[in-house]
Amino acid sequence: MDIDSIRQTLIAFVENAMGVAVSKMEHKRDSIGFSRMIWTAEVIDRAGKSKDYIVRHDDGNGPFSLITTKSITHEGRLIDALFKSGLAVPEIFAISDDGASLIMEKCGGIADFNEAGTAKPALTRSFAACLARLHATDSAVPTSATDGPAGLPGDLDEYLAPYRQHCRPNSIIDAGIDWLRANKPGAPSKRVLVHGDAGPGNFMFDGDRFIALIDWEMAHPGDPMEDLAAIYFRTYIRGGGGDILDWYRPYIAASGQSYDAGGIEYFRFAQFCKAAMLAELFRATASPVNEAIFAAPLKRVEASLRWAQGDTALLDEMGFPPIPVRL
Incomplete structure (x- = not known):
């Protein structure tokens, strides 16, 4: 699937899962590591306010696609359990039915x-x-x-x-x-x-x-x-x-x-x-x-x-x- 097709698939996933309209979906991939795709979804909520979410997606073109125990579903469920335990991690909002994508909180601040x-x-x-x-x-x-x-x-x-x-x-x-x-x-x-x-x-x-x-x-x-x-x-x-x-x-x-x-x-x-x-x-x-x-x-x-x-x-x-x- 090409990048534009992935973008459209993820827009549909976010809109259906969150009940909001996606105004922008931007892709960022780590140039150093070998991780999964990371997208930022800018949405407009029902009150007309803008908000960002992080969407992680496994496009099948990375090493973790071949490590079945490291699936998006496993990662999302783990983070969700840790969030509910009170650990400082992003909140998980949805995991796609096919297990290829998840929506999580976009934390403030920087990582560098x-x-x-x-x-x-x-x-x-x-x-x-x-x-x-x-x-x-x-x-x-x-x-x-x-x-x-x-x-x-x-x-x-x-x-x-x-x-x-x-x-x-x-x-x-x-x-x-x-x-x-x-x-x-x-x-x-x-x-x-x-x-x-x-x-x-x-x-x-x-x-x-x-x-x-x-x-x-x-x-x-x-x-x-x-x-x-x-x-x-x-x-x-x-x-x-x-x-x-x-x-x-x-x-x-x-x-x-x-x-x-x-x-x-x-x-x-x-x-x-x-x-x-x-x-x-x-x-x-x-x-x-x-x-x-x-x-x-x-x-x-x-x-x-x-x-x-x-x-x-x-x-x-x-x-x-x-x-x-x-x-």
Whole structure:
């Protein structure tokens, strides 16, 4: 379906679901990541007032289209449950019958942490408190985990299965998965609901006011250190995050979790492998493909393989400092 056809389909979805007239439907796609389509719907309500909603849509041309456990329906139901539990997340208004689209609240503020300026310390504390609350969320919140005693930790198997099915074998990724399988950490003292992509760029804020955690498609039950690894990943990929301990210290204080540097190192490696598998899945679904975007994810896995052998030079060269041994 071309972009204009998708626009018309989404206009009809919003108008039918919300009982309003759509005056504008604009598309924005993340130029860095491999996420789903994001649209902004400007509507005119019954009182004649203008209001914006966010519409997320799976057009079938992205890696999450191939990861069945990461569906739009799952994401929408999860966010809805978290919103009703009182967590700072966007409100969900509707999920399409075909499961390809959802309508959610457009939160105010911005997501670019580089623009936070002097508000960064207050925002990292508020973010840490929100993440700690997420990790304390009741286990009844819907999740999509597939891991078990024979599987890989967290949701790694959810990425590995479609990668094996749809992508050409890649020796670097395969070596990374072999290392992760051979070096699995012990089970966490408590499995929590993990955001999976937490950190700078994935929460909204206005000045020093934290508004909401966003982008939940990678959420799953697992080890809380997975989210600390995600914070590391986003801090040094996106930039602007500052000292990683400025994120870790308030989280540990707010959550009461034990700090596990070795666990964060393991899940940093896992995060790099996930990103590389997502890139390969993107290669399998998108056309045309810009081959230049696939080099960095593979290089990060290669750097992790060297790190596992005691060589940190490539990680250092790429701007990834050591995980602090202690807080």
